Amino acid sequence: MKNIIIYTKNNCPQCKMTKRFLSENQVSFQEINIEEQPQYVDVLKQQGYQSVPIVKNEELTIVGFRPDQLKALAV
Template identity: 65%
Template structure:
């Protein structure tokens, strides 16, 4: 749902799929995240899970 939200609002993103690239799971765990998706952007704090209220901050 997060990916769909970003696409529908024309927010560009880079997807890192932990099923296809498990090394990213280790990176997320090292950073303290315990669930996915995690949306990271320099302008805001990381968004964990589907949070349309927080994702709206990324919409121009």
């Protein structure tokens, strides 16, 4: 699959569930923790995002733990 990035933060249950779903479905991704890399917070806010997890690739953006939408990445 194409470059999938997941933006997460510490102690985020939805982030953990999203990462687990992707891993269990053999979807590789790059994780960016916004608490460890705070420079991404302003970028995401400027793009209109207010919560994590945010899963992005070239064609798709998914906000929150949405297994119905994440299935599209597991193809």
